[in-house]
Amino acid sequence: MNKWLLTIALLLVVLLAPDRSISQRRQSEREKSPLELAVSRHPTQTADSVQVDVFTQIPLDHLVFMAYSGGFKSTYELSIFAVDKDEMVRSTRIWREEVVKSRFEETQSEDLYHIAHTYFLLSPGEYSIVANLMDQDSRQRHQASEKIDVTGYPLSQLAIGDILLLTEAERVPGKPDRITPFVGNWVSDQADSFYVYFAICTPMEEPSQASLHYTLGKKDDAAAVAFHKTLNLDSALSTHSIPMATSHLKELEYTLTVRVQVDSLVAEQSTPIRVTWTGFYHLIEDVDQAIEQARYVATRAQIKEMREASGEARREAFLSFWR
Template sequence: MKSNRWFFLINLMVVFGAISVLGQPNNKDAEIGLPKFTFIGITSPLPDRENIQVDLQISLSYNEVQFLRTDGAYQGEYEVGITFKDKDDTKIAGRIVKRVLKTENYDKTRDENVIDIITEPFNLPAKDLKVIIRVTDLDTRKTSYQDDSRDYSDYYSKSSVLGDVGIIKTESSTADSAGTHTVFWGNQLPEPLDTLHFQAYLLGEIGPYEVQYRLLKDETPVYYFSTKIESALPVDSLLQLKMATTNMSFGNYALELSVRDGSGTTVASRAKFRVHWQGVSGNVQNMTTAIQQLRYIASDKQLNKMLKAKSDKQRKLFMDFWHAKDPTPATTENELMDEYYRRVRFADEHFSGVREGWQTDMGAIYILFGPPDEIERRPFEIDSKPYEVWYYFEINQQFVFIDFTGFGEYRLSEPFNFQRNWEYHP
C-alpha cells in the first residue's frame, strides 16, 4: 500500500445543478450455476514512474455461494485466484485468497443484495498487462473466470499522471481490524445518492495544478466545477472530492476529472456509471421509456396513471405493476420483468430503423413471444413484396411480416391485439 504520501483533501459541497453548464471485462461465465462475480480495478501512479498500483475489488453475492449448515449456523467457502500476465503471457504477479462466509440467517444465504467484497492491491510494472480472475466455490467446486487487458506502456509519457477515478462507496475495516480500505462502486449504483464521493491519485512534476471535474448525464454536462492546487512543487497526491447530488435521477452518467499542470499538460480520467434502482431490470435505461414500453401488456389507464405520476410515485406504480406479475414474489429478482426488458433490448438492437425496435411490429411480437421456433424468409419474391413468417409451434401461432415500402420495415400482414394478459414464453 502507499505510504508517506501527501494527501491533498478537497472537500467541495456544492448543490448539484446550481451551476448551469452550456454546451470493464470479458466474462466467460456462460454456464448456469457457476459463481457469478464482478470486479473493478483502480490504477494509480507511483513515484518511481516505472510501476503502478492496481487495487482490485472483487464482489460476490452470498446467493452465488453454496452454504452448508454447521454448528447451528450456515457456512460457505470460496476461493479467488488472481493472475497478472504480460503480453508474452508470462506471469508477473499472482495471489490466492480464501473466504469463509458465516451467518445464522438462512435468508441471507439466498439474498443477492448481501455482498462479500475482496480488495487486493498489486504493485506492477507499467506495461501491457492482462489480469485473469478465477472464483471457485469450495463446496461445489464450480469455477468461473473473467479477464481484462490494458496497456500501461505510455502511462508515464507526460509530466503529470492522473490515476483512475474511483467512486467511493464506503470506508471499511479490514478483517483483522488493522486498518481500513476504500470500497468503490462499480458501474452500477442501486439508487440515486445524496452525495457523490470520488478520488484519484495525481502525480505531477510542475505546479500549480488546475483541477476540473464535471458530471454528465447521457453525455450531456449537468455540473461543472474547478479548483486549484497553488503549489509549484511536484506532487504525489490523493485528490478526494465530493459533490451534493440531490437532483441525481435514474440514468447513465459519466464523471470526468482533469488536471492541467504548470507546463500546460492536461491529463484526464473518466468513470462511467448508471443509477440503477434496486429491483428494476438492469436493461431499463430510462423510467419514462420503460413505462411507455409496457404498452403491449398494460392498459391505457395503467400507462396514463404511471406517466402522469411524479418521480417517487411513478416508480412505486411501476414496481407495483411488476410485483403483481412476479412469478417468485418471495425473491428479490423479478424474472418476468428481467425477461421482458431483455427482449425490449434485443428488439432495439435488431429491429430499429425509422422507429425504435420495440415500437415495430417485429419488435412487439418478439417482446410478447420471444424468439420464434422457425423463420421463413422470402426477401426476393417476383410477384410479391418481401416477407417473413415467424412460427411458434408450442403456442400454435404464426405471424406474417411484409415489407410494404421496400425500406426494410416489416409490418404485420393482419392486425394483432397486443392488449392481452401476457405470460412468459421462454
C-alpha cells in the same frame, strides 16, 4: 372497474419495464460467470511501476454457507494472475476469503455480494488479469478475466489514475486506503451518496494546491452538471475521495470527467456511470409513454399540463398527477 384495472396494468407495464430491463442487463452480464472484476490503474512513486488494483465480486447465492454457532459461514479461495501478452505469468496472488452472515436469507441473495481486493505492481505493457474462485465446500469454480493496457506515469508530468466509484472509503495512516467500489460502475440509490476516488501524481516537490473541476454529463454529452473544488496536495502522490450525492443522477447512464490543474499542468480522466434505481421516481424511463397511458384516468386539462411541460418539469408533472 375493468377500465381501472386495465389502466393500472398498462401503467405498470410502462413504469416497471425499465426496472426489469436494468435487472436483465445486469443478469445477462453475469450469465457467463457470476464472478465479476473491477481493475484500475494508479501511479506510484516510480515511473516504471504502476499499481493495478483488482477487485472481485461474487453474489452470495453462488457461495455455499455452512451453519455454525454464530450464523452462517462460507470460505473460498481466490487465485489471481497477471499474464502478459506473451502469456507469461508475471505476478500471482493466492489467498482465502471468509464470509460470515447472521441470517440465512442473506446467504441466498443474488443482490448481496462479497468483494475481495488485491493489487499488483506492474511494468508498462499489455496484460490479462485472470481470476479463479473455488468454493472450499462445494469445490465449484468460477473464472473471470479482463485485458488492460498498463501505461506508465512520467514523474515529470501531472497525472490522474483511473477513477473508481466507491460505496465506502477510509483513509488509514501508513496503510493503503480501505475502499469498496461499485463493480461494473453500477451506482445505486440505496445510499444518499457515493465517492469518486482517484490518485494524483504531480512533479511538484513541495506541497501545492490543485484546482479540481469535474462534470457529470449524460451519455450523449448534452447537459452536464459541473463541480469545482480545491485540493491540497501534501505529497507528489496522493489519493482523494470526493463525495457525490445520488440526487444528481437523474438518468440511467452518465460520463464523469475529472480535470485537475496545478499551475500550468493539466490532467484529465473519464469514466462511465450506470445507474440502478430502486425508487418509484426513477422507474419512469419514457415519460411521454407514461403520460399517454395516463389519459385513461386523467382529465384533458391534466394531460395538457403534462404534455406542455418540458424536461424534468414534465416528469414532475406526471408524478404530481400520479400522487
